[in-house]
Amino acid sequence: MTATLPLVSVIIPMRNESNHIRPCLDSVLAQDYPADRFEVLVVDGDSDDDSLAVLATYGTRLRVLHNRHRIVPAAMNIGIRAARGEVIARVDGHTVLAPSYLGMGVDALRRTGADNVGGAMQPVGGGAMGDAIAFAMNSRFGIGAYFHFGTAECETDTVYMGMWPRRAFERIGLFDPELVRNQDDELNYRLRKLGGRIVLVPTMQSRYQNRQDLRALVKQFFQYGLWKIRVLQKHPRQMSWRHFVPPAFVLAVGVALIAALTVRGGGWFLAAVVGAYGAALAVAAATVASRQGWRHYGRVLIAFAAMHLSWGAGFVWGAMRFARRWWGEEPPPPVLRPEPAAAVAERS
Numbered sequence: 001m002t003a004t005l006p007l008v009s010v011i012i013p014m015r016n017e018s019n020h021i022r023p024c025l026d027s028v029l030a031q032d033y034p035a036d037r038f039e040v041l042v043v044d045g046d047s048d049d050d051s052l053a054v055l056a057t058y059g060t061r062l063r064v065l066h067n068r069h070r071i072v073p074a075a076m077n078i079g080i081r082a083a084r085g086e087v088i089a090r091v092d093g094h095t096v097l098a099p100s101y102l103g104m105g106v107d108a109l110r111r112t113g114a115d116n117v118g119g120a121m122q123p124v125g126g127g128a129m130g131d132a133i134a135f136a137m138n139s140r141f142g143i144g145a146y147f148h149f150g151t152a153e154c155e156t157d158t159v160y161m162g163m164w165p166r167r168a169f170e171r172i173g174l175f176d177p178e179l180v181r182n183q184d185d186e187l188n189y190r191l192r193k194l195g196g197r198i199v200l201v202p203t204m205q206s207r208y209q210n211r212q213d214l215r216a217l218v219k220q221f222f223q224y225g226l227w228k229i230r231v232l233q234k235h236p237r238q239m240s241w242r243h244f245v246p247p248a249f250v251l252a253v254g255v256a257l258i259a260a261l262t263v264r265g266g267g268w269f270l271a272a273v274v275g276a277y278g279a280a281l282a283v284a285a286a287t288v289a290s291r292q293g294w295r296h297y298g299r300v301l302i303a304f305a306a307m308h309l310s311w312g313a314g315f316v317w318g319a320m321r322f323a324r325r326w327w328g329e330e331p332p333p334p335v336l337r338p339e340p341a342a343a344v345a346e347r348s
Contacts, residue, residue: 118159225314246312
């Protein structure tokens with residue numbers, strides 16, 4: 001019966017993850033999916049910490065591949081091309097899987113016929129600020145994507161990490177190698193555009209170690225906003241109205257600030273803009289604090305503001321940084337050639 005299960009290739013993009021990669025790998029290797037039906041490929045992006053030394057302790061239980069480009073989409077493409085499995089599973093280095101994760105994913109692919117399945121993101125904090133960031137990320141007000149707060153199995157536009165049949169990449173191409181961030185959004189949009197289905201499966205459980213201080217959070221969300229511009233330029237219809245709210249607020253604050261300094265009565269406009277957002281922020285933080293504890297109220301409020309403002313500022317900066325790319329022709333995604341029938345038979 002084990003032989004009828006598909007071979008799963010777990011691909012872990014990594015760079016300088018010495019503090020997190022061991023719990024991640026231990027959780028992957030502890031899966032209740034049969035050990036002879038999955039392989040682990042770690043794609044390292046020139047780590048200069050102790051990450052490679054940690055990997056060496058696992059011996060032949062994993063394969064280590066080199067990613068000279070040092071970014072996630074390149075790592076995923078290297079891993080997919082080297083993978084032997086008919087199912088590809090992405091696992092991020094900051095994530096710890098539940099023992100049933102791979103099995104639930106394989107079952108969901110078979111049961112739903114979807115082209116990508118994944119679970120909800122369950123952030124894990126650490127310290128007062130880290131916990132507040134986790135609570136904010138799990139809130140609909142913090143991040144609008146369904147996989148951050150969804151609890152019901154349903155079709156959706158994207159999921160956390162993801163598991164795909166190999167044939168999905170043969171049909172739509174690989175990850176866009178340009179996108180430092182948002183590469184999953186772009187690939188999943190291409191998948192849906194060509195008729196593919198993406199399903200959120202809550203039983204695919206994992207824990208994600210989120211950023212634990214404001215500086216790291218601001219950098220992360222600024223990059224998300226920055227690279228969302230490139231997704232917009234490539235696929236304008238991928239965008240939802242919620243993506244435009246943070247940059248619209250950042251621009252509104254900028255205009256209001258200029259008006260306050262140059263126009264009589266402009267200060268009222270600035271007060272109205274900031275006051276409206278502040279009121280929404282206060283209500284959202286209070287909603288979270290009422291569930292998680294009022295001691296978190298102030299830090300959750302700050303985390304919300306940091307996420308929104310840094311994402312919006314990154315988006316605005318990206319619109320200027322990539323201004324010349326609005327009318328240029330976009331290159332097609334890299335291609336994954338279909339495997340020969342002999343290779344498929346050998347894998348089975």
